[in-house]
Amino acid sequence: MKRILVTGGAGFIGSHLCERLLEEGNEVLCLDNYFTGSKTNIAHLLENPYFELIRHDVTTPYYVEVDEIYNLACPASPIHYQYNPIKTVKTSVMGAINMLGLAKRIKSKVLQASTSEVYGDPTVHPQPESYWGNVNPIGIRSCYDEGKRCAETLFIDYHKQNQVRIKIIRIFNTYGPKMHPNDGRVVSNFIVQALQNQPISIYGDGSQTRSFQYVDDHLEGMIRMMQTGDQITGPVNLGNPVEFTILELAKKIIALTGSKSEISFLPLPQDDPIHRRPDISLAKEMLDGWSPKVELEAGLEKTITYFDQLLNS
Ligand code: NAD
Ligand code: UDP
Ligand code: UDP
Numbered sequence: 001m002k003r004i005l006v007t008g009g010a011g012f013i014g015s016h017l018c019e020r021l022l023e024e025g026n027e028v029l030c031l032d033n034y035f036t037g038s039k040t041n042i043a044h045l046l047e048n049p050y051f052e053l054i055r056h057d058v059t060t061p062y063y064v065e066v067d068e069i070y071n072l073a074c075p076a077s078p079i080h081y082q083y084n085p086i087k088t089v090k091t092s093v094m095g096a097i098n099m100l101g102l103a104k105r106i107k108s109k110v111l112q113a114s115t116s117e118v119y120g121d122p123t124v125h126p127q128p129e130s131y132w133g134n135v136n137p138i139g140i141r142s143c144y145d146e147g148k149r150c151a152e153t154l155f156i157d158y159h160k161q162n163q164v165r166i167k168i169i170r171i172f173n174t175y176g177p178k179m180h181p182n183d184g185r186v187v188s189n190f191i192v193q194a195l196q197n198q199p200i201s202i203y204g205d206g207s208q209t210r211s212f213q214y215v216d217d218h219l220e221g222m223i224r225m226m227q228t229g230d231q232i233t234g235p236v237n238l239g240n241p242v243e244f245t246i247l248e249l250a251k252k253i254i255a256l257t258g259s260k261s262e263i264s265f266l267p268l269p270q271d272d273p274i275h276r277r278p279d280i281s282l283a284k285e286m287l288d289g290w291s292p293k294v295e296l297e298a299g300l301e302k303t304i305t306y307f308d309q310l311l312n313s
Contacts, residue, residue, distance in 0.1 A: 001025055001026060001027055001050075002026045002027070002067040002068060003026070003027045003029065003065070003066045003067055004021050004026050004027065004028050004029065004066060004067060004068045004069075004070065005029045005031060005064060005066045005068070005069045005070070006018050006021070006028060006029070006030050006031065006070045006072060007031045007032070007058050007069070007070070007071050007072055007073035007095065007099065008031075008032060008037065008058075008071075008072030008073035008074060008113070009028070009029075009030030009031060009032050009037070009042065009053075009072070010030060010032035010034060010037030010038055010039060010041050010042050010053075011032065011036060011037035011041070011072065011073075011076070012037075012041070012076070012174075012176070012178050012179045012180065012183075012215070013072060013113070013171075013174060013215060013218065013219075014030070014032070014037065014041075014070075014072045014073075015030075015037070015041035015042050015178055016176070016178065016215050016216075016219055017070060017072070017219060017222070017223075018030050018042060018045060018051065019042075019045060020219050020223070021223075022045060022048055022050060022051055024223075026050070027050040027051075027052075028045075028050065028051050028052070029052045029054060029064065029066065030042055030045075030051065030052065030053050030054065031054045031056050031058070031062070031073070032053075032054075032055065032056075032073065033055065033056065033057040033058075033073070034055070035075055035080070036075045036076070036077070036080050036180060036183060038180070039053075041178050058071070058073040058091060058094070058095030058098055058099065059087075059090045059091055059094040059095055059098070060098070061098050061101070061102075062098060062102060063102070064102070064106075065106055066106065066108055067108055067109070068108055068109045068110075068111070068226055069099055069102065069103055069108055069109065069110040069111065070111050070113070070222070070226070071095065071096065071099045071110060071111065071112050071113060072113045073091060073095050074088070074091050074092055074095065074113070074144075074147070074148075075088060075091070075144075076115075076183075076185075077180070077183040077184045077185045078140075078141065078144075078184060078185075078269070079183065079184035080183060080184070081143060081144040082140055082141075082143070082144075085140075085142075085143035086143070088143040088144055088147055089143050089146070089147040089150075091147070092144075092147030092148055092150065092151045093147055093150050093151060093154070095151075096112065096150075096151035096154045096155065097154060100154060100155065100158040100162075100164055100166075103158075103164050103165065103166075104158060104162050104164050107165070108165070109165045109166075109167065109226060109230075110155075110164065110165065110166055110167070111166075111167040111168075111169065111222070111225065111226050112151055112152065112155050112166065112167070112168045112169070113169060113171055113222075114148050114151065114152050114168050114169060114170045114171070114235060115144075115145075115148050115170060115171055116170055116171065116172040116173070116237070116239065116276055116278065117135075117141065117144055117145045117148060117273075118133050118135070118145065118148055118149050118152065118170060118235075119131060119133040119134070119135075119273075119276075120133045120134040120135030120136065120141075120145060120271075120273065121134050121135075121136075121271060121272075121273040121274060122134055122273065122275065122276065125275050125277060126241065126243075126277040126278060126279040127237070127276070127277065127278060127279060128237075128279040128281070128282070129170070129234075129235050129236060129237055129279075129282055133149075135149065136271050139270055139271040140269070140270050140271060141270075141271050152168055152235060155168050155233075156168075156233070159233055165230050166233050166234075167225050167226055167228070167232070167233060167234055168233065168234035168235040168236070169221070169222055169225055169234060169235070169236055169237075169238050170234075170235050170236065170237045170238065170239075170278075171213075171218065171222075171238055171239065172210075172211055172213055172237065172238065172239025172240070172276065172277075172278045173185075173186075173187075173210045173211060173212050173213065173239065173276070174212075174213045174214075174215055174218045174239075175187035175188070175212055175213070175214065175215065175299065175300075175303060176214055176215030176216070176299065176302065176303055176306075177215070177302060177303055177305075177306035178215075178306070179303070181307065181310060181311075186210070186246060186249065187212065187249070187253075187300070187303065188303075188307070189201060190249065190250055190253045191253055191257070191300070191303060191304055191307045192307055192311070193261055194253050194254055194257040194259035194261050195257055195259065195304070195307055195308055195311055196311070197259055197260045197261050198261060199261060199262050199263070199264035200250045200253070200254065200261050200262070200263045200264065201264055201266050202246055202247060202250055202263055202264065202265050202266065203246075203266050203267065203268045203269060203272065204246075204265070204266075204267070204268030204272065205247070205265060205268075206245055206246045206247030206250065206263075206265070207245050207246075207247065208245065208246055208268070208272060208273070208274050208275070209243045209244060209245050209246070209274070209275045209276060209277065210243070210244065210246065210249075210276050211239055211240050211241055211242060211243045211244070211276060211277045211278060212240055212242075212244065212249070212296055212299070213238070213239045213240040213292055214240070214292065214294035214298075214299035214302075216293075216294060217240065217292035217293055217294050218238055220290060221238040221283060221287055221290050221292075222238060224287040224288060224290055225238070225286075225287060228286060228287070232286055236282050236283050236286060236287070237278040237279060237280055237282065237283055238278070238280070238283055239277075239278035239280065239292075240278075240292040240294075240296075241277055241278055241279070241280055241292075242295075242296065243275075243276075243277040244296065247263075249296075250263055252296065252297065252300065253300060253304075256297065256300055256301060256304055257304055280292075
């Protein structure tokens with residue numbers, strides 16, 4: 001039995017990860033400050049004697065003895081990370097330093113949840129890990145993009161300088177049950193709007209693209225990455241390489257929910273990436289043939305069922 005720390009464990013991805021790690025017979029410590037996460041996401045785990053909940057902010061030091069650390073703590077949706085941009089940078093950078101300091105002291109593995117946002121508004125398509133990105137350092141997305149980029153730098157330097165056993169994954173748009181209904185991300189927004197027959201809010205003309213990964217596929221890749229040998233550090237992309245326009249996504253969600261919603265077009269936010277699609281060749285090679293299995297419609301159906309129940313409860 002391993003003892004595993006999950007920071008941001010009460011969030012969308014973190015709560016799924018805690019559940020899965022417990023199912024696999026591990027002891028799980030879930031650390032969160034509940035900025036965007038919620039106790040509801042992990043309430044069903046509280047009776048498990050191998051699950052422990054810790055209210056803590058990763059920007060302050062934390063001392064514990066564990067075998068592995070998944071560092072997921074950080075608001076992920078644009079409205080939440082832009083709410084207090086200075087705090088977003090502190091969470092990424094100071095959080096990384098503290099979790100790396102912890103991993104260094106206890107000689108544990110530590111995995112960083114980085115993001116496709118490190119590529120900014122990419123000029124290379126699809127995006128391989130070797131691409132350095134096109135990021136505005138002083139725009140509204142910078143607190144998140146540059147915070148995550150600096151965290152990657154810290155991970156690599158702690159590895160080189162202090163031999164810390166690091167893993168970096170670059171997560172592309174991931175969706176599924178337990179996303180926050182008001183967190184402003186496109187999949188949750190469109191589903192909630194469609195279920196309530198409200199206008200579907202497309203920013204811009206909807207021709208921008210994203211590639212959507214279902215959370216179960218993501219968990220499989222992330223856990224396989226943690227299990228790799230110490231010579232494998234990443235960064236490695238984890239995402240679904242099938243690309244859709246935002247207009248296509250809106251139409252799919254309207255059809256799947258049988259909604260009467262109309263589409264409304266609103267201004268495109270500053271620095272919104274035009275295209276995004278992962279090159280997952282490296283992940284396939286390093287993670288034992290890993291690739292996403294859940295097609296968009298199947299994943300959307302499960303997510304729609306979740307939000308339908310949530311809105312009716
Ligand atoms: P989320 O907002 O649901 O989860 C983040 C969690 O971190 C929340 O529970 C929040 O309360 C917690 N948190 C935030 N600041 C904290 C702090 N200072 N100290 C302790 N806890 C803190 O988002 P998510 O989608 O589950 O994302 C998880 C991680 O994956 C994030 O690091 C995010 O940047 C990364 N990621 C997610 C996606 C995606 O599409 N979901 C894409 C790329 C990267
Ligand atoms: N740290 C932590 N838990 C630990 C060990 C370290 O939170 O178990 C923090 C520590 O407070 C420091 C950071 O991690 O702020 C970086 O640690 P490191 O040892 O690299 O730096 P130093 O302590 O030398 O500044
Ligand atoms: N988007 C949209 N309507 C919404 C929310 C988002 O059209 O209600 C667009 C957004 O402008 C972006 C894409 O959908 O082009 C994905 O947005 P999200 O915030 O989910 O993730 P990110 O921009 O970080 O990929």
